[in-house]
Amino acid sequence: MDPRGKERFAKLLHHRAAMLEKGEPIAPPLVSATTYHLPETEGASHSYGRVSMPTWEAVETQLGILEDAPCVAFPSGMAAISAALMAVLTDRKRLIIPADGYYVTRVFSADFxxxxxxxxxxxxTHEMETADLSGGAVVFLETPSNPGLDCCDIALLAQRVRTAGGLLIVDNTTMTALLQRPLDLGADMVVAADTKAPAGHSDIxxxxxxxxxxxxxxxxxxxxKLSGAVPGAFEAWLLHRGIETLEVRLERMCASAQIIAERLAAHPAVSNVRYPGLADDPSHELARRQMSGFGFLIGFEMASEDAAETFLSACPLMTQTTSFGGTHTAGERRARWGDNVAPGFIRLSVGVEPVEPLWTAISAALD
Incomplete structure (x- = not known):
């Protein structure tokens, strides 16, 4: 993480203290009220739970420090993605999305x-930089792409989109604002699933x-407010707690991912390893310029569907699950969801386990 990112995170951990009076709790209280005392409506800080809640606001403040921008909280990453798209696809009726990005975004766009x-x-994703952007299109970018981990030059694309009169939305779920800064690079909006690394514990x-x-x-x-796509107070409270350890978790996860990616690339049972931190990865040079870390996701192929499933089942330090960014290392054969990948392609999300026991378990399962 760059020095400015470390400063932001230090500020995040202590920003609430500056607002506290003697005897108030350091951790924000969990406020789940949907109704508030309103003898009159003028000057009320809160009115109704669909409009605002104190616990959301605490998380939005945290996220705003990380993003260096106002943030609006939602009950899921897809709720955030759909809100961003619905907010801008009014007079604009042309949407460019990654064919190799998150499959639910593709289904939502195509079906609805x-x-x-x-x-x-x-x-x-690798064609986004040279795409035809005429007509003021809304461009929705995911970089690195999920699950292929191709990268796109955000600053270059943002300039092209702006020149064409369009808008650029970047899904920054895989990197978080600590490892990549799309708004600083010219994006109009950022969306992210805080379900993943920011919450970190696979429970919200x-x-x-x-x-x-x-x-x-x-x-x-x-x-x-009008759609009712609002987060719950308890989920907001858990996210607030999870974010406070995000920096230390990411440091361990990214460092371990680098080691494991290098060892996977040298293993005879594995091919086509994708990790932006590898010197020979197609996205490496761009990732070095654009990101302050290479992330915790690794993609690789095994010889067949059966070989991949056998590996996943044999590794005792790997959960077989469809999400990523949690404390537990997780592996998944992505072809089962319809991604355009080889049958034996595995997306590996590296967790916070000590790296040597983790590698020992992975190596034994590969062998």
Whole structure:
């Protein structure tokens, strides 16, 4: 993580203390009230639970420090993604999405947005930088892509989108604001599933939208209020707690991922290892310029579907699950979800286990 990121995180850990009076709790209280005392409506800090809750606001403040931008909280990453798209696909009816990105975004765009007259164009991430952006398109980018881990030059694409009169939304779930700064690189909006690394313990759903454009922020907040896509107070409280250990968890996870990726690349049972931290990875040079860490996700192939499933079942320090970013290392054969990958392709999310016992278990399962 770069020095400014470390400063932001230190500020995050102590920002609440500056607002406290004597005897108040350091950790924010869990407030789940949906109704508030309103003898009159003028000047009330809160009015109704669909509009705002104190515990959401505590998390939005945390996330805002990380993003260096106002943030709007949502009950899942997909709720954040759909809110961002619904906020901008009004007069704009052309949407460019990654064909190799998160499959639920693709399904939502094809099955729902297209039905409302949006022209949906799916392109591989490596083609995004040279895409036809005419017509003021909304470009939705995921970099590194999930699960293939291809990277796209955010600053270059942001400049091209702006010149064409469009808008750029970046899904930054895989990196978080600690490892990649899309808004600093020119993106109009960032979306992320805080379900993953920020929460970190695989026990809540949460998401957020961040933007420095006040008009876009208002549109997103109004969508949340009117659609009712609001997070729960308990989930917000758990996320607040999880974020406070995000930096130390990421440091361990990324360091371990680098070691494991290098060892996987040398193993005879494995091929086509993708990890931006590998010197020969196609995205390595761009990742070095654009990111302050290479992340905790690794992609690789085994000889067949059976070989991949046998490996996943044989490794005692790997959970077989569909998410990533948690404390437990997780592996999944992604072809089962319809991703355009080889039958033996595995997405590996490295957790916080000590790296040598983890590698010993992985190596034994590979052998």
């Amino acid at each position: 947005l297209a039905a409302y007259g949006v022209e949906v164009i799916a392109l591989p 759903l949460f998401g957020h939208v961040a933007t420095r454009d006040a008009a876009l922020e208002e549109r997103v907040r109004n969508w949340r």
